[in-house]
Amino acid sequence: MKIDRGTPCLVTGASSGIGRAVALQLARRGARVALLARTETALEEVAAEVRQAGGEALVVAADVQDANAVASAVERTVETFGGLRLLVANAGLGRYALVEEQPAEHVETTISVNYVGMTRVVRAALPHLLTAAPSHVVGITSSAALIPHRLASAYCASKAASNAYLAALRLEVIDRGVGVSWVCPGVVDTPFVAKSELDPEADLPRLARLMVRTLKPDEVATAALSAVENNRAEVVLPWTMRMFAMSRRLAPRFADWLHRMTG
Ligand SMILES: NC(=O)c1ccc[n+]([C@@H]2O[C@H](COP(=O)([O-])OP(=O)(O)OC[C@H]3O[C@@H](n4cnc5c(N)ncnc54)[C@H](OP(=O)(O)O)[C@@H]3O)[C@@H](O)[C@H]2O)c1
Numbered sequence: 001m002k003i004d005r006g007t008p009c010l011v012t013g014a015s016s017g018i019g020r021a022v023a024l025q026l027a028r029r030g031a032r033v034a035l036l037a038r039t040e041t042a043l044e045e046v047a048a049e050v051r052q053a054g055g056e057a058l059v060v061a062a063d064v065q066d067a068n069a070v071a072s073a074v075e076r077t078v079e080t081f082g083g084l085r086l087l088v089a090n091a092g093l094g095r096y097a098l099v100e101e102q103p104a105e106h107v108e109t110t111i112s113v114n115y116v117g118m119t120r121v122v123r124a125a126l127p128h129l130l131t132a133a134p135s136h137v138v139g140i141t142s143s144a145a146l147i148p149h150r151l152a153s154a155y156c157a158s159k160a161a162s163n164a165y166l167a168a169l170r171l172e173v174i175d176r177g178v179g180v181s182w183v184c185p186g187v188v189d190t191p192f193v194a195k196s197e198l199d200p201e202a203d204l205p206r207l208a209r210l211m212v213r214t215l216k217p218d219e220v221a222t223a224a225l226s227a228v229e230n231n232r233a234e235v236v237l238p239w240t241m242r243m244f245a246m247s248r249r250l251a252p253r254f255a256d257w258l259h260r261m262t263g
Contacts, residue, residue: 001085001134001179002229005030006056008081008132010074012064012121013091015042017190018140018224020049021217022088025225027055034058034077036070036121037091056081064091064117067124074124084128086228089118090140092158094196096151096203107154114158119165126173133177136228139166140220143186143236146245149259151203159184163234170233181227182234186241188215206262212240 003009009026013019015037026033027050035043035050040061047057058080060073078084092114095106118139129135144152145159163182170180186208187193193200200209215238227235236242248255 001136001231003029003031003086003225007031007086008034008077008084009086009088010034010036010060010077010084010121010125011088011090012036012118013140014046015039017192018185018188018217018220019088019090020046021221022090022140022224023050023055023057024053025218025221026086027051027053027057030054031086032056032058032081034060034073034081036060036062036064036073038063064120065112067120070117070120071124074121074128078128083132084125085132085135087121087125087129087137088140088224089121089137091117091121092140092142092192094152094155094192094198096155096196096198098151099153102154110154110158111161114155115161115165118162122165122169126178129178130173130176134179135177136179136181136231137166137169138181138183138224138228139163140224141166141182141184143184143241143245145182145184146236147208147241147248147255149205149208151198167233179228179231181224181232183220183224183227184234184236184241184245185215185220185223186212186238188217188220190217205259208241208244212244213238 014035043059050057062069062073142159148156166182
């Protein structure tokens with residue numbers, strides 16, 4: 001679908017990083033953007049930036065773990081904007097630990113926010129997206145969905161589940177005018193890594209560190225909006241990460257060996 005002046009959009013995880021960058025790119029096109037995350041003060045700051053950039057902004061603070069709060073946020077968006085045509089499901093977090101040292105809470109929260117939280121937003125938004133078709137859902141998942149790495153079992157699982165869910169959804173709604181995409185970035189320069197207590201130097205595979213550059217949030221936002229406008233299913237970036245993902249699909253034993261040798 002084409003993103004025009006006035007297109008009603010909802011971006012989750014809009015208070016920071018990739019979500020903020022998507023909201024600002026939408027604003028530059030004159031879109032109407034509902035901003036969802038938990039921290040209202042940060043959302044108000046992004047809302048001011050959205051207005052300054054030429055968009056309309058609505059703050060709908062909610063925790064994606066709370067189904068009622070998500071439903072109210074979607075309803076407020078539809079009431080205020082008169083509909084919903086683009087959902088950017090981006091809210092997420094990372095918890096990293098070896099499986100044998102991982103508190104149960106790590107797995108539960110990671111799945112609840114990254115995967116179940118995304119499905120809550122999609123289910124609340126879908127009736128409105130169907131009514132307003134042509135419309136689109138784009139999920140910001142991760143290259144970790146395609147290339148598992150150590151310390152990240154719960155995170156990789158949450159993102160692989162998200163990819164599978166969105167791929168199934170695409171088949172269900174594509175002939176009813178709703179496009180579905182999932183964007184799988186490698187490492188992105190946002191507060192995400194600091195919040196997760198991951199040490200990229202020590203914890204990320206050495207080969208990936210050497211070969212895959214860190215992305216800017218704006219690059220991911222551009223890729224996501226291009227996926228929407230061209231109705232692309234899966235987008236993996238940067239291209240070196242796409243090569244790693246492809247080699248894992250074509251030669252999984254070789255990919256495992258390479259990962260262990262260089263990890
Ligand atoms: N940065 C990377 O290296 C990287 C790589 C690949 C994929 N990703 C994915 O990209 C997405 C955005 O991450 P980012 O890098 O932009 O990180 P970020 O700057 O930490 O932003 C995360 C956003 O999600 C929101 N959020 C977290 N928990 C939430 C909850 N329970 N309910 C509602 N909102 C919640 C946060 O806002 P509040 O805390 O205010 O709720 C914030 O707006 C995530 O899904 C992440 O997994 C990131």
